[in-house]
Amino acid sequence: MNIHIHSFSNVPHSGFVLASAAGMLFLGGTAESRPNAPAAFCIASPAAAICQGAATPDCSLCHTAAPQLNLYGGDLLAVLRTYPEYTLNDFSLHLGSAVNEIHDLDSDEDGSINFDELLAGTSPGLADNLVPPPTEDLNWDPQTALKRVSVVFCGQSPTYEELQELNTASDPRALVHQHLSQCLNSSFWKDEALYRIADPKIGPLEAIDKNGEVSLANDDWDYRLFSYVMTGDRDARELLLADYHVNQDGTTTTDIIPKEQRFEFGDRISLGTGQPLQADKRCGMITTQWYLVRNTMFALVPRNTAAHTYKEYLGMNLSLGEGLFPVGGEPRDVDNIDIDAPDCAVCHSTLDPLAYSFSTYNGIQVATNEDGIDLLGNIGLLFGNPFGEFNAKRTNWGADGYIFGQPVGDLSEWCQVAANSPQFAETLIGTMFNFVFSREPTITDKEMVGDLQQELSSNNYSVNRMLHKMIDSTLFGGAP
Ligand code: HEC
Ligand code: HEC
Known part of the structure; x- marks a missing residue:
């Protein structure tokens, strides 16, 4: 049986468009984009503990055994049914406001309101209240701290010898800190934990990374840069400011990195890889080839790129209306899609100016004609490496950007303002x-x-x- 799990064909802002766009363009396939309730929930409620990292909530957030709803799911449905236009087909469009409407309820009546449970990571639909215990009656204890340091930062429990050493140490606290320093230098921390922390920011997509059937860019560069900046007492603002890349051997370079995979067109299509952008146009994590391919794709106004950066590095989710700094006279509808309609301008008077600075950076540059991909028109793909390159002529509005209501002349300035903002520090913490x-x-x-x-x-x-x-x-x- 083909169970139709919330299949929403009409979602304007759904993710994973890229995979299907690449599929359609290059493979002629029809990889359909099918957001489901768990993904829609995280778009609506990104702060929920279950939405952190690459995971999405499982069905049990709202169901006992699907399609049976639990108490939380029941409250959601009750709210959804009060919306005059609601149908199952546009479930995800309405889920966000329904989730918000029941934040203050205690669906499972366990003494904690739904919102607190979502933040704490307990279930709002099951009386399992495990909100964090109060810390007033606790004292800092070296044994507890050492155990936690080992598990969290080294990925393993402390050894018997380590615990013994702590018992006889003259300064146990110093020893715990020494242990932390070792862990922060371990390959567990640098190559595993930090990679998982980076996942939502980088947004890996197997279909189009260096190993995919269609190879558009290599996200290894992104993971290495993230891990490098986040370790070794480096300045974390370099996440948005670095003009260098990190080689496989851990050294850095400001050079342009040539394509690592040769152009290939056939069973496997290889178009990108390397880092084509010159150093003085770089903004760390958000101007790698992967980032621009993944987020800008074909868009002249790179709204996804701006919104994703805003959310992942500055902590503001514009699709929830967070971080609005409307700019007068915007959106000007530069790409003629009637984005200046009042319903859209609410958000896009912030988002479009936020996105202008990204518009002189190539996403996926592919020429097409009425037969599909235009091989002759794409000769640059053969000899050059255009994805993610700086391209001053790409649009006329690259110098018209704003961030936090402040005008910025180009993306470098955008990144300076962003990296030095309190929002950046708060999000990092x-x-x-x-x-x-x-x-x-x-x-x-x-x-x-x-x-x-x-x-x-x-x-x-x-x-x-x-x-x-x-x-x-x-x-x-x-x-x-
Ligand atoms: C954020 C809450 C939420 C999550 C998570 C969720 N659901 Fe649902 N689900 C609902 C609500 C609310 C309804 C009722 C919608 C309606 O009847 O209008 C529903 C209805 C359903 C239905 C019956 C309607 C249909 O689409 O055919 C099925 C089956 C279902 N869910 C399966 C799942 C499965 C499987 C998962 C996990 C992959 C899941 N749901 C995750 C909230 C959720
Ligand atoms: C609640 C805020 C909000 C409203 C209202 C809104 N948008 Fe958006 N829009 C966004 C965000 C945020 C993005 C970036 C993608 C994302 O995060 O979902 C976006 C992206 C887009 C994109 C680019 C999508 C892509 O894949 O390149 C288009 C086109 C768009 N919106 C059109 C509209 C139109 C048309 C309206 C009015 C009918 C509208 N939006 C209303 C927040 C909004």
Whole structure:
């Protein structure tokens, strides 16, 4: 039986368009884009603990055994049914507002409202209330801290010898910090944990990465750059500012990296790889070939690229209406899609100017004619490496950008403003907090987050220094 799990054909802002676009263009296939309830839920409620990392919630968030709904799912459906136009076909369009409407309810009546449970990672549909215990009665304990440091940052429990050593140490706290330093230098941290932390920012897609049937770019460069910037006491702002790439052997280079795979057209199509962008146009993670291919694709106004950066690096989800800084006279509808209609302008008076600065960077540059792909027109793909190149003539509005309501003349300026914003620091702390505690910081963590922010700015944005501060907290090392 073909179960139709929330198949929404009409979603304007759905993800994974790229895979199907590439499929249609190059393979003639019809890989249909089929967002489902779990994905739609995370678009609507990105702060939920279950939406962190590459995972999406499973059906049990809303169902006992699908299609049977649990208490939370039941409340969602009750709200959905109050929408006059609601049908199952546009479920995902309405899910966001329904989720918001029941944030303050306690669907499972376990004493915690739905929103708190989503943040904490407990189920709002099951009376399983496991909200974080209060830390007032706890004291920082070296044994507890060492165990946690080992598991979180080294990926394994401490050895018997390590625990023994702690018992006899004259300064146990210093020893725990020493252990953390070792872990932060381990390959577990550098090549596994940080890679998983990077996943949602990089957005790997097997179909089109260097190993895919269609190879458009190589995201190894992205993972290496992320891991490099986040370690070794480097300045984390380089995530948005680095003008270098990190080679496989760990050295850095500001050179242009030539194609690593030769042009290939046939069973396997290889068009990109390498890093074609010159150093003075680079903005770290957000101007790699992969990032521009993955997010800009064919768009003249790279709205996805801007929105994804805004969300992943500055913590604001524009599709939820977060981070609105409307610019007067915008959107001007530069690409003639009637985006200046009032319903669209709410968000796009912020988003379009935010995206202009990206518009002089190529996404996927493929010439097409009425027969499909125009091989002659794509001669540049054969000899050059155009995806992700700087291209001053690509649009006329590359100098008209804004971020946080502030005009910026080009993407480099955009990145300076972004990297030095409080939003960047908060998002970075939120990301690491989430990795360590498996939940978003909530209002109760306000003081700790403030301390971490202080630590970050007084240590030149060293993530390592910030993590050393984090493990000193009672939240991390507290024991009764
Ligand atoms: C965010 C909450 C949520 C999640 C997660 C979720 N569902 Fe649903 N699901 C609903 C709601 C609400 C309905 C009722 C919609 C309606 O009847 O209008 C529903 C209805 C259904 C139905 C019956 C309607 C149909 O589409 O045929 C099935 C089957 C179903 N879900 C399967 C699943 C499966 C399988 C998963 C996991 C992959 C899943 N759901 C995840 C909320 C969710
Ligand atoms: C709630 C805010 C919001 C509203 C309202 C909104 N958009 Fe968007 N739009 C976004 C965001 C955010 C993106 C970037 C993609 C994403 O994150 O979903 C986007 C992207 C787009 C894109 C680019 C999609 C792509 O794949 O390249 C188009 C086209 C678009 N919107 C058109 C519209 C139109 C037309 C309207 C009015 C009918 C509209 N939007 C209303 C927030 C909004």
